[in-house]
Amino acid sequence: MREKQIDKLKDYKYGFTTDIENIRAPKGLNKEVIEFISKAKKEPKWMLDWRMKAFERLKNLKEPNWQKPKYPKIDYQDIYYYSAPKSASETPKSIDELDPKLLETYKKLGIPLQEQQRLNGIAVDAVFDSVSVATTFKDKLNEVGVIFCSISEAIQKHPEIVKKYLGSVIPLTDHYFATLNSAVFTDGSFVYIPPGVKCPMELSTYFRINASQTGQFERTLIIADKGSYVSYLEGCTAPMRDENQLHAANVELVALDNAEIKYSTVQNWYPGDENGKGGIYNFVTKRGLCKGTNSKISWTQVETGSAITWKYPSCVLQGDNSIGEFYSIAITNNYQKADTGTKMIHLGKNTKSKIISKGISAGFSDMTYRGLVDISSKAKNSRNYTQCDSLLMGNKCGAHTVPYIKNKNPESNIAHEATTSKISEEQLHYCQQRGLNPEEAVGLIVNGFCKEVLQQLPMEFAVEAQKLVGISLEGSVG
Amino acid sequence: MLKIKNLKADIESKSILNNFNLEIKPGEVHAIMGPNGSGKSTLSNILSGKKGYDVSGEILFENKNLFELETEERAHKGIFLAFQYPLEIPGVNTNIFLKTSLNAIRKARGEKELDAIEFLKLVKLKAKELKFDEEKLNRQLNVGFSGGEKKKNEILQMSILNPKLSILDETDSGLDIDALKIVADGVNSLRKKDNSFLIITHYQRLLDYIKPDYVHVLMNGHIIKSGGPELALELENKGYENFN
Numbered sequence: 049m050r051e052k053q054i055d056k057l058k059d060y061k062y063g064f065t066t067d068i069e070n071i072r073a074p075k076g077l078n079k080e081v082i083e084f085i086s087k088a089k090k091e092p093k094w095m096l097d098w099r100m101k102a103f104e105r106l107k108n109l110k111e112p113n114w115q116k117p118k119y120p121k122i123d124y125q126d127i128y129y130y131s132a133p134k135s136a137s138e139t140p141k142s143i144d145e146l147d148p149k150l151l152e153t154y155k156k157l158g159i160p161l162q163e164q165q166r167l168n169g170i171a172v173d174a175v176f177d178s179v180s181v182a183t184t185f186k187d188k189l190n191e192v193g194v195i196f197c198s199i200s201e202a203i204q205k206h207p208e209i210v211k212k213y214l215g216s217v218i219p220l221t222d223h224y225f226a227t228l229n230s231a232v233f234t235d236g237s238f239v240y241i242p243p244g245v246k247c248p249m250e251l252s253t254y255f256r257i258n259a260s261q262t263g264q265f266e267r268t269l270i271i272a273d274k275g276s277y278v279s280y281l282e283g284c285t286a287p288m289r290d291e292n293q294l295h296a297a298n299v300e301l302v303a304l305d306n307a308e309i310k311y312s313t314v315q316n317w318y319p320g321d322e323n324g325k326g327g328i329y330n331f332v333t334k335r336g337l338c339k340g341t342n343s344k345i346s347w348t349q350v351e352t353g354s355a356i357t358w359k360y361p362s363c364v365l366q367g368d369n370s371i372g373e374f375y376s377i378a379i380t381n382n383y384q385k386a387d388t389g390t391k392m393i394h395l396g397k398n399t400k401s402k403i404i405s406k407g408i409s410a411g412f413s414d415m416t417y418r419g420l421v422d423i424s425s426k427a428k429n430s431r432n433y434t435q436c437d438s439l440l441m442g443n444k445c446g447a448h449t450v451p452y453i454k455n456k457n458p459e460s461n462i463a464h465e466a467t468t469s470k471i472s473e474e475q476l477h478y479c480q481q482r483g484l485n486p487e488e489a490v491g492l493i494v495n496g497f498c499k500e501v502l503q504q505l506p507m508e509f510a511v512e513a514q515k516l517v518g519i520s521l522e523g524s525v526g
Numbered sequence: 527m528l529k530i531k532n533l534k535a536d537i538e539s540k541s542i543l544n545n546f547n548l549e550i551k552p553g554e555v556h557a558i559m560g561p562n563g564s565g566k567s568t569l570s571n572i573l574s575g576k577k578g579y580d581v582s583g584e585i586l587f588e589n590k591n592l593f594e595l596e597t598e599e600r601a602h603k604g605i606f607l608a609f610q611y612p613l614e615i616p617g618v619n620t621n622i623f624l625k626t627s628l629n630a631i632r633k634a635r636g637e638k639e640l641d642a643i644e645f646l647k648l649v650k651l652k653a654k655e656l657k658f659d660e661e662k663l664n665r666q667l668n669v670g671f672s673g674g675e676k677k678k679n680e681i682l683q684m685s686i687l688n689p690k691l692s693i694l695d696e697t698d699s700g701l702d703i704d705a706l707k708i709v710a711d712g713v714n715s716l717r718k719k720d721n722s723f724l725i726i727t728h729y730q731r732l733l734d735y736i737k738p739d740y741v742h743v744l745m746n747g748h749i750i751k752s753g754g755p756e757l758a759l760e761l762e763n764k765g766y767e768n769f770n
Contacts, residue, residue, distance in 0.1 A: 473577075477577075477597060478613040493617070497616070
């Protein structure tokens with residue numbers, strides 16, 4: 049039984065590679081490589097200058113090392129910073145012009161780009177290694193004035209918006225990985241929702257690392273103008289490789305007056321094998337700015353992949369009455385590690401934040417919830433509610449909760465609840481006696497444990513995520 | 527249906543059951559009575575497939591060796607255990623648990639799985655029969671249920687899964703007289719010529735409502751006396767201590 053489970057685990061569904069001709073920048077991190085990237089993207093000078101500023105700053109920065117999961121030193125000169133499928137380097141005008149191999153890859157991943165037009169109304173931007181290869185549904189979005197394209201395209205076509213907001217939430221000099229991203233980011237998605245528009249469909253970006261020894265540094269920028277609404281989802285997978293690959297993305301969200309952004313992530317990067325060899329280092333900076341009054345940003349994440357996940361999708365609640373939410377499911381199995389949580393920075397009056405975190409650890413894995421709630425002296429009458437639940441499977445894994453609470457406003461209110469529980473032998477036996485096999489039993493219990501967060505996902509993805517939760521824990525019982 | 531021959535069970539090298547023999551034929555209701563620590567719960571645990579015991583001897587269920595079947599496979603074959611202490615499973619809706627369970631069993635038997643509407647129809651009917659508060663079916667499984675509600679929930683599950691052999695492990699303990707009657711009615715309504723019951727209890731009380739075909743007295747790990755319903759009354763009068 050056990051062997052069968054391990055076999056299944058080896059069978060990471062997305063572990064295949066696509067044999068495709070690449071254009072790569074030479075290995076290493078230097079001025080020339082940054083110039084290469086900027087040139088490949090046909091960027092204006094201001095963009096290159098911006099990158100160079102970040103690169104200069106990077107020289108004086110050190111990698112942070114306060115996180116719980118430690119990793120071997122990364123040799124930044126031994127990474128390819130730019131890798132693009134040859135066929136996509138000349139931007140295709142439509143999906144039909146794409147390399148059939150690329151289309152096939154996305155089909156295997158369950159994202160048939162060609163069929164997207166007929167599917168249930170989800171616009172997809174597909175990012176393959178360093179470039180965005182296709183964005184679907186462009187015409188329909190154009191009708192209502194929604195801009196959804198790759199960030200490279202936005203830099204060329206909508207420089208005024210990009211200039212205004214790029215780096216406005218995550219400053220150029222924020223911290224090592226964010227600054228690295230600012231210097232070498234390759235592609236990602238750009239979304240602009242005009243005032244008063246409720247985006248007519250879910251927007252989705254699908255990230256895929258294919259090339260070996262390649263880092264993925266994507267950059268996503270989403271702006272919801274006054275009174276607008278958008279729901280955005282990203283998914284990620286990577287082939288199985290023995291090496292650790294670095295993924296250091298920056299995601300910036302800006303919500304103006306009365307605008308709402310819902311950002312969901314289903315992260316399923318390759319987690320490494322059952323002995324902890326290989327897998328993605330997922331070191332990501334995600335931050336949303338509730339700039340306007342009554343604005344709202346809601347993060348939902350389902351983190352099941354990666355060797356190490358290290359991220360804190362955050363909200364800066366600047367506008368009065370603005371709302372920040374963070375719903376998270378993080379699952380670690382085998383030797384995976386995660387240090388994840390959120391930051392809620394309350395600056396405006398009557399701001400509210402809610403944090404629901406569900407951590408599940410199995411095997412030899414280790415999970416840390418780390419979260420900051422910071423209520424400034426001006427944030428009168430603000431409120432936070434935090435609930436952190438951990439579920440342990442077996443006795444070789446770890447779960448830790450590290451909340452940081454700063455309240456400089458006596459009129460504000462912070463509530464924190466935390467629980468740790470274990471799936472007991474008795475619970476499993478009970479479920480088995482009712483006809484469920486151990487994996488079905490764990491799936492049922494874990495999905496029950498995560499329900500509050502799963503409910504936040506857009507319908508189409510909730511089912512997928514539910515399955516993923518089950519698959520991630522395969523082999524953890526028996 | 528069930529044949530137990532010379533069953534011996536140890537836990538951490540402490541002997542719990544020894545030289546235990548029992549045969550249950552289709553349609554029969556057997557009651558096992560015994561004092562605390564006589565091995566009653568061990569017997570139900572072993573029949574259900576709970577791990578952690580060293581066992582020898584033989585248990586045949588419809589001529590299949592039970593020791594070769596996982597817990598869930600035994601459930602698929604029609605063995606049901608009403609737990610002495612039903613487990614709480616936070617976050618899992620009672621209806622969803624029941625539906626998942628029923629469909630897992632149906633699937634294993636090659637029967638069509640029920641969709642949500644068919645299932646709800648069935649569960650509503652059964653809940654009504656057992657006077658089980660329907661609203662509770664939308665709550666987390668057994669969480670915040672009273673002792674009596676938990677036990678009634680076990681009987682509800684039993685009546686939905688319609689097992690061949692139902693083992694009731696001290697289902698009567700902690701029940702008030704009204705709940706006891708409802709549980710008994712539930713069991714009696716399932717009594718058919720193919721369905722058998724093994725009722726494990728301390729007290730004779732439950733047997734006023736569920737008339738057993740046989741009563742066995744379990745002491746020191748094995749059956750010391752078997753007889754008809756009158757044996758339960760004799761036990762009640764004498765007490766376990768003076769029985770022998």
